[in-house]
Amino acid sequence: MVKLMVIVVILAGVGLFFLKGPDGKPFLTVDDFAVELPDSPASMLPQQLQPEEPDTVTKIYKWKDEDGVWQFSNSPQDKEGSELIEFSAQTNIIQSYSPPPLTTVPPTKREASGGEVSTSDSIPGVMTVSPEQAAEMMKTVKNLQSTVDQRKADLDALSGVND
Numbered sequence: 715m716v717k718l719m720v721i722v723v724i725l726a727g728v729g730l731f732f733l734k735g736p737d738g739k740p741f742l743t744v745d746d747f748a749v750e751l752p753d754s755p756a757s758m759l760p761q762q763l764q765p766e767e768p769d770t771v772t773k774i775y776k777w778k779d780e781d782g783v784w785q786f787s788n789s790p791q792d793k794e795g796s797e798l799i800e801f802s803a804q805t806n807i808i809q810s811y812s813p814p815p816l817t818t819v820p821p822t823k824r825e826a827s828g829g830e831v832s833t834s835d836s837i838p839g840v841m842t843v844s845p846e847q848a849a850e851m852m853k854t855v856k857n858l859q860s861t862v863d864q865r866k867a868d869l870d871a872l873s874g875v876n877d
Contacts, residue, residue, distance in 0.1 A: 772801045 730742040752758050776786050777796035790796070843851065 770802075774799045774801065 731740055731744075733741055735741050772788075774786055774788060775791050775796055775798055776784055777791055777793040779785050779793075785791075790798075
């Protein structure tokens with residue numbers, strides 16, 4: 715009995731998409747469930763908190779009062795020595811970093827000869843060191859290897875392994 719009730723409820727809900735109303739259109743459409751999203755998160759803010767237009771200029775007036783303390787206002791003052799300061803909305807804007815476009819890696823010998831290519835061979839890579847740094851690193855590794863070989867030879871000579 716419960717299964718029958720569930721099926722009836724489901725059919726009633728789905729049926730609203732197929733049954734037509736007096737205007738000849740279905741009672742429900744998928745568009746009825748569409749949510750309109752804002753263009754940007756800033757457009758969801760109240761009007762007072764909306765960001766300023768990028769080309770606006772804020773005018774601030776500053777002057778010293780009788781006690782020698784600096785006063786600031788956004789309305790002009792008829793005080794002697796008052797000074798107008800204009801701030802552009804672009805003052806604190808920094809250009810974002812745009813990375814250079816990725817270059818493709820030239821085909822390996824195996825790819826050029828038509829050999830089978832593994833997935834790791836076909837992924838373009840980006841070197842994190844310059845060729846000069848790579849050469850310096852290889853030189854360091856070779857020096858380290860010769861030091862390790864020399865120490866092994868010294869230990870072998872002390873222990874009498876080669877005797």
